[in-house]
Amino acid sequence: MSGTQKKRLGARHKARKRAVDLLFEAEARDTDPIDLAADRVALALTDDQVAPVPPYTRTLVRGVAEHLDELDQLIADHLHEWTLARLPAVDRAILRIAAWELFHATDVPPVVAVDEAVELAKQLSTDDDSPAFVNGVLGQLVAVADQVRAAAAATSVHAVEKSDGPDRSGSQQ
Template sequence: MSGSQKKLGARHKARKRAVDFLFEAEARDLDPVDLATERAELAGTDDAVAPVSPYTVTLVTGVAENLDRLDRVIADHLQDWTLERLPAVDRAILRIAVWELFHATDVPPVVAVDEAVELAKELSTDDSPGFINGVLGQVVLVAPQVRAAAAATSQRAEAAQEPGTDA
């Protein structure tokens, strides 16, 4: 399978659709989760609406639920830029990639970064792929600690819920 065929896999399409939903929701001041859910339901009844992948809904929901934290992390790695100055599509791509780096344990970090760069090539300006790669190259360095902290927190929460523990 060639590289270009691989890039058009189901997860790539799901990420691209998630970027579309996040972009549209921001432009129209809508809740992105509601937008994705409504489109998924509509796709079930209207053949003219493309099906919505469960992974698209996972991405949109993950970004929406963690938006403030994701934006803080992105903003901390922008150097001379602000989040508001970025093109909206770049914000959506970065939010998805950072969410994957922190939460999608089945997605290797290099894949999350490569996919974000590929989406930027397809959807954004000529400068965006390099810019996004640079930002994510810095975020990747803190991702393992964030994942480890999240795993420890969820393990403590699970232990606290087990009967017979004093947590």
């Protein structure tokens, strides 16, 4: 097995795959993915037939759930002649995870987020064109990731500056 293959089968890859599974299941069951992940964490503690939920899986599920509208809009803006609803559910989950990593995970290089997503599409998608499609969409998102992160940082700084203003009594905080 080459070094690249070993890396792909590492803890983060397994956590991403589990996150895809949970996001896919939550969408199919129309349930909250954060609650579903919490249920699986609890179940794994009492049932040794249920695999533990890695911390990074929980991070991904929470991140995607908390930023779902933003991520879906960013993905949809780069689909060209497709809609998010038209994509296979597994591809939606893969794109959402990779987009969250591109825009919110400071410890994941963009090339890793894209490579992992393409690998997951190869493993999990039933459509032979999915890996290339996922790669193409994410390539476009990588191109705007720095701009989106900078805009988000500016918004955060502005929000902090507003909160540093006078309190209701007129005295400085």
